[in-house]
Amino acid sequence: MSAITAARPSWVTYGLVILATLAVLMLSGTVSSGSDDAWYAALNKSALNPPDITFAIVWPILFLLMAVGAIMVRSAAGSFQAAAPALGLFFSQLIANLGWSFAFFGFQEPLLALLFLITLWVMIIAMISAFRRWSRRTAWLQAPYLVWVTFAGYLNTFIVLAN
Numbered sequence: 001m002s003a004i005t006a007a008r009p010s011w012v013t014y015g016l017v018i019l020a021t022l023a024v025l026m027l028s029g030t031v032s033s034g035s036d037d038a039w040y041a042a043l044n045k046s047a048l049n050p051p052d053i054t055f056a057i058v059w060p061i062l063f064l065l066m067a068v069g070a071i072m073v074r075s076a077a078g079s080f081q082a083a084a085p086a087l088g089l090f091f092s093q094l095i096a097n098l099g100w101s102f103a104f105f106g107f108q109e110p111l112l113a114l115l116f117l118i119t120l121w122v123m124i125i126a127m128i129s130a131f132r133r134w135s136r137r138t139a140w141l142q143a144p145y146l147v148w149v150t151f152a153g154y155l156n157t158f159i160v161l162a163n
Helices: 003-007 010-031 038-042 052-077 080-106 110-132 136-140 141-163
Strands: none
Touching: 010 052, 010 080, 052 080, 052 110, 052 136, 052 141, 080 110, 110 136, 110 141
């Protein structure tokens, strides 16, 4: 397969990245009703727990940065095949991210959610490393995501220990 043929279907990869990212964002939103959820509202939470609106602002930005990074990786790699390890981590961490939402809000199991979060954190580190192979910029775009998930880990751990 020539480089031209391998590069041609980039729009398919871009579409998959965008659709998968939007699907996870929307599905997570369907189970994450925040303080409107009586179960969540009744939990003992950290004094550092931000207001619900913060999550509604931060998550879409993080998902945008994730998608842009994945698209940049695909573009830099020249083909889906070359970018497959990095994009595989990208799609896998999306699944873990969704798993956290369902475990925490859907099943109301903070400990199970924490296990998803730990897995997600490790996957983000691996994704950053894989993205870095293609460009430092793509790796740095994921730094806010790692910081936020680290903070979410603190909040989740607090809920596990305080409830």
